[in-house]
Amino acid sequence: MRLDKYLADMGLGTRSEIKKEIKAGHVTVNGELIKDPGFNKVTSSDHVIYCGTEISYEEFVYYMLNKPAGVISASEDPREETVVDLIDERTRRDLFPCGRLDRDTEGLLLITNDGGLAHRLLSPKHHVDKTYYAVVAGEITEEDADLFREGLVLPDGLECMPAELVIVSQDEFDSPDPDDDTISTEILITIREGKFHQIKRMFEAIGSKVIYLKRLTMGPLTLDENLEPGEYRRLTDTELDSLMKL
Ligand code: URA
Numbered sequence: 001m002r003l004d005k006y007l008a009d010m011g012l013g014t015r016s017e018i019k020k021e022i023k024a025g026h027v028t029v030n031g032e033l034i035k036d037p038g039f040n041k042v043t044s045s046d047h048v049i050y051c052g053t054e055i056s057y058e059e060f061v062y063y064m065l066n067k068p069a070g071v072i073s074a075s076e077d078p079r080e081e082t083v084v085d086l087i088d089e090r091t092r093r094d095l096f097p098c099g100r101l102d103r104d105t106e107g108l109l110l111i112t113n114d115g116g117l118a119h120r121l122l123s124p125k126h127h128v129d130k131t132y133y134a135v136v137a138g139e140i141t142e143e144d145a146d147l148f149r150e151g152l153v154l155p156d157g158l159e160c161m162p163a164e165l166v167i168v169s170q171d172e173f174d175s176p177d178p179d180d181d182t183i184s185t186e187i188l189i190t191i192r193e194g195k196f197h198q199i200k201r202m203f204e205a206i207g208s209k210v211i212y213l214k215r216l217t218m219g220p221l222t223l224d225e226n227l228e229p230g231e232y233r234r235l236t237d238t239e240l241d242s243l244m245k246l
Helices: 003-009 015-023 115-122 142-150 198-205 237-244
Strands: 027-029 048-050 053-055 062-067 106-112 130-137 164-172 183-191 210-218 232-234
Touching: 003 015, 003 027, 003 048, 062 237, 106 115, 115 237, 130 198, 142 164, 183 198, 198 210
Parallel strands: 106 210
Antiparallel strands: 027 048, 048 053, 062 106, 062 232, 130 183, 130 210, 164 183
């Protein structure tokens, strides 16, 4: 890899700032002074010192984000705040969300620059389980849970894979709108695929509506309950190991 790219990837400045430091003689690779920014033989195991500081290169980075509502699942957008904008310790320019949550959905989202892992997590072939907590309008019954378990067919013909629906509680509330359902049901649902608006469409198909949706797990990852919406942290080594086994 080129030395200036290696240093820029680690967030040490723009390519042109870094080139200036290299030309000024402030960078060594394995003890050798390198003044050519185009030097392109640096590898992740080399010992690089930049302006007196030892740099250790990370090819891939992994963040667990608790996505807040109101933010879009994209890397960049000219108008809207994206989930990648929330990663302010960002050193890499190549981060992206591993999968999508709707703008109003909260919860677990992995942000990374590891395309191979994203493929393994998202590929329809791999069927990674994802569990969501939801509040839905109306009464949800065990018969509905059976329909989900058997594999729902949506009005547009989409055949959903079997999904596990667990009813957590049922609440009554006073609604100012007389047409509103005054019963809501809290549920946990585990799906093995990730079609567009999948959970919302599944509840629509049984005549209900999702009021609140939050992803709790994705494969072996579980949302860290210490993360408030909008907060993130790096994955632990144990979490990473579990992902690498997928
Ligand atoms: N299903 C949905 O309907 N929305 C999401 O954001 C995720 C799953």
